[in-house]
Amino acid sequence: MFRKLLISLIAGSVMLAACTPAVTPAPLPAVTQAPPSPLPPSATAPLPTSTTISLTYTDGLGRTLTFSGPAQRVVSLAASNTEILYAVGAGAQVVGRDEASNYPEAAASVPTVGGWGGFSNEAIVALKPDLVLAGGITSPELVASLEQLGLTVYLLPNPTTLEELFTNLETVGALTGHDADAATLVASLKARVAAVDAKVATVTSRPTVFYEFDATDPTKPYTYGPGTFGDLLIQRAGGTNIGAQLPDPWAQISLEQLVVANPEMLLLGDAAYGETPEKVSARPGWETLSAIKTGKVFPFNDDLVSRPGPRLVDGLEALAKLLHPELFK
Amino acid sequence: MRRLPYIWTLLFLALAIILSIAIGSVFIPPKDIWGVIAGVFTGYLPAGLQTSALILWGIRLPRTVLVMLTGAALSGSGAAYQGLFRNPLADPYLIGVASGAGLGAAAAMSIRWPYTFWGLLAVPLAGFLAAMLTVLLVYSLARLGKTVPTTNLILAGVAFSAFATSLTSFLMLRSTGELRRAFGFLLGGFTQAGWNPALTILPFLVIGLGFLILNGHALNLLQFGDDQAQQLGLPVTRVKTLILVAASLVTAAAVSFSGIIGFIGLIVPHVMRLWFGADYRRLLPLSIIGGAAALLLADVIARSVLSPQELPVGIVTALAGAPFFLWVLRKAKNQGYW
Numbered sequence: 001m002f003r004k005l006l007i008s009l010i011a012g013s014v015m016l017a018a019c020t021p022a023v024t025p026a027p028l029p030a031v032t033q034a035p036p037s038p039l040p041p042s043a044t045a046p047l048p049t050s051t052t053i054s055l056t057y058t059d060g061l062g063r064t065l066t067f068s069g070p071a072q073r074v075v076s077l078a079a080s081n082t083e084i085l086y087a088v089g090a091g092a093q094v095v096g097r098d099e100a101s102n103y104p105e106a107a108a109s110v111p112t113v114g115g116w117g118g119f120s121n122e123a124i125v126a127l128k129p130d131l132v133l134a135g136g137i138t139s140p141e142l143v144a145s146l147e148q149l150g151l152t153v154y155l156l157p158n159p160t161t162l163e164e165l166f167t168n169l170e171t172v173g174a175l176t177g178h179d180a181d182a183a184t185l186v187a188s189l190k191a192r193v194a195a196v197d198a199k200v201a202t203v204t205s206r207p208t209v210f211y212e213f214d215a216t217d218p219t220k221p222y223t224y225g226p227g228t229f230g231d232l233l234i235q236r237a238g239g240t241n242i243g244a245q246l247p248d249p250w251a252q253i254s255l256e257q258l259v260v261a262n263p264e265m266l267l268l269g270d271a272a273y274g275e276t277p278e279k280v281s282a283r284p285g286w287e288t289l290s291a292i293k294t295g296k297v298f299p300f301n302d303d304l305v306s307r308p309g310p311r312l313v314d315g316l317e318a319l320a321k322l323l324h325p326e327l328f329k
Numbered sequence: 330m331r332r333l334p335y336i337w338t339l340l341f342l343a344l345a346i347i348l349s350i351a352i353g354s355v356f357i358p359p360k361d362i363w364g365v366i367a368g369v370f371t372g373y374l375p376a377g378l379q380t381s382a383l384i385l386w387g388i389r390l391p392r393t394v395l396v397m398l399t400g401a402a403l404s405g406s407g408a409a410y411q412g413l414f415r416n417p418l419a420d421p422y423l424i425g426v427a428s429g430a431g432l433g434a435a436a437a438m439s440i441r442w443p444y445t446f447w448g449l450l451a452v453p454l455a456g457f458l459a460a461m462l463t464v465l466l467v468y469s470l471a472r473l474g475k476t477v478p479t480t481n482l483i484l485a486g487v488a489f490s491a492f493a494t495s496l497t498s499f500l501m502l503r504s505t506g507e508l509r510r511a512f513g514f515l516l517g518g519f520t521q522a523g524w525n526p527a528l529t530i531l532p533f534l535v536i537g538l539g540f541l542i543l544n545g546h547a548l549n550l551l552q553f554g555d556d557q558a559q560q561l562g563l564p565v566t567r568v569k570t571l572i573l574v575a576a577s578l579v580t581a582a583a584v585s586f587s588g589i590i591g592f593i594g595l596i597v598p599h600v601m602r603l604w605f606g607a608d609y610r611r612l613l614p615l616s617i618i619g620g621a622a623a624l625l626l627a628d629v630i631a632r633s634v635l636s637p638q639e640l641p642v643g644i645v646t647a648l649a650g651a652p653f654f655l656w657v658l659r660k661a662k663n664q665g666y667w
């Protein structure tokens with residue numbers, strides 16, 4: 001059971017780094033024009049734009065990297081990165097992934113290069129990537145090792161807002177030569193967020209929600225505190241997050257506090273670990289919660305709020321539908 | 330045949346080195362390995378072997394060296410600690426090197442260091458300094474006038490370790506993104522590629538282990554007890570202090586880059602003692618060679634069982650080491666050696 005908690009915490013830590021104030025805000029990519037194309041003016045066939053522009057980016061470690069063209073062989077070191085790569089249309093360029101990358105399904109056929117226990121430097125080198133896309137969970141030691149081995153590593157910083165997520169999507173699009181796809185994706189995601197915002201603006205009540213992502217110890221379950229996407233999305237979807245009052249982003253709440261807060265809805269982010277509404281109702285002391293009495297206990301796909309990828313918008317929509325079903329008739 | 334034990338352990342080490350170079354998550358055919366080795370000597374690398382050369386030369390060889398050094402350090406200082414404390418349960422972490430290093434590393438990990446040379450060195454440096462500070466603190470706490478009673482050292486070490494370990498757990502629970510890193514450090518593992526870690530710890534090991542090897546005779550005398558050793562002409566307190574400092578220095582250096590790898594420093598000296606006798610003049614060098622070989626084998630297992638995932642090597646040392654040790658213990662003719 002300890003392992004389960006640990007895994008949840010680590011899954012959570014994807015966003016956690018985003019909550020520490022020391023995190024550098026997602027940098028805006030600076031695009032610099034390369035010297036004019038060496039091709040003679042008579043050449044009629046235009047070169048693909050991507051090879052005539054060199055892109056300079058500052059990554060999440062504050063390093064400035066210059067790319068002469070889009071990456072063709074990408075190794076993703078985070079599940080969120082894998083989702084972003086596929087979402088911007090660069091799925092075919094992904095040659096390696098971390099163990100946790102289970103979405104989209106096509107990613108499952110990509111060889112893994114490590115994960116929870118640690119990454120294999122040699123497995124990464126053997127794939128001959130021209131870009132290693134690291135994430136907020138990647139340790140600086142791993143980045144340094146891969147750089148020493150001559151690989152180009154870009155660390156995509158953890159976003160703290162949806163805006164920063166969109167910046168990340170555009171960055172990955174540019175790095176992989178899918179600028180246009182990324183722009184389309186971002187536009188559609190923004191439209192979907194705006195649609196939810198417009199609907200939520202009309203609500204009169206903001207139900208209180210308790211979101212648990214690990215209730216291994218049902219007397220003090222873990223929930224998303226301030227600064228997490230879990231918290232941010234619940235609020236944006238028109239709810240009131242009980243966890244928002246807690247001091248830590250990944251925080252435990254005591255059953256006593258929970259009973260006092262008396263949430264109107266329970267969301268089970270740990271449904272993937274086998275928690276069900278029935279089991280929750282049977283927990284000693286929980287039967288007094290009004291969410292249990294009214295049957296508003298729902299399993300929830302935790303990946304939709306814990307992975308800083310494009311599916312956060314799916315998470316926002318799913319939350320809004322659960323919180324305000326009347327808006328989505 | 331005084332040299333026979335050395336021949337056996339060196340053969341064992343050679344075998345372990347070959348396995349460590351040959352086995353990894355990427356399969357490199359023996360033919361290609363020969364090609365790369367030949368390329369080093371001839372200066373000509375056939376096309377198509379670049380990646381294999383990078384893996385062998387840039388990843389496996391430096392790692393093999395770092396693992397050897399770490400195993401040698403832990404096992405050598407373990408033998409010295411056991412002799413110093415005259416206690417079969419002593420290991421290099423007995424008086425707080427591990428808990429101190431763990432606390433230092435976890436504290437350093439809770440800060441986001443800039444991605445620079447020194448920023449990357451922050452965690453190993455903090456681990457090393459905290460380990461040495463812990464030993465110093467425990468030593469001064471255990472000191473009574475001009476003597477440092479062994480029992481006091483052990484008790485002060487155990488008490489301070491419990492304190493530091495709790496503080497580490499607290500830091501880890503409070504920490505946000507660094508839980509996995511801290512956990513990895515506490516279980517031990519070799520995460521950094523390249524030669525820097527091995528080259529950084531090498532001077533500490535040469536000085537510390539060299540000193541220990543030269544003090545084999547002193548450790549033999551200490552086995553008679555402090556009073557006897559003193560009567561035999563050994564400046565007991567000074568020698569004990571120096572051995573303690575040397576062994577702790579070696580352990581702290583090893584731990585700083587590889588994390589806290591358990592069991593090697595406890596078990597390898599015992600195996601060597603069971604097989605080859607308890608004379609510290611021989612036991613120390615044999616433990617050093619044997620420790621290097623044993624940790625290499627553990628590391629080969631750690632990176633192949635779940636390949637390309639890597640297990641923390643600390644899991645393997647105890648999981649594979651404990652049954653092996655029990656087997657040696659049952660088989661050994663050298664019973665009652667302690």
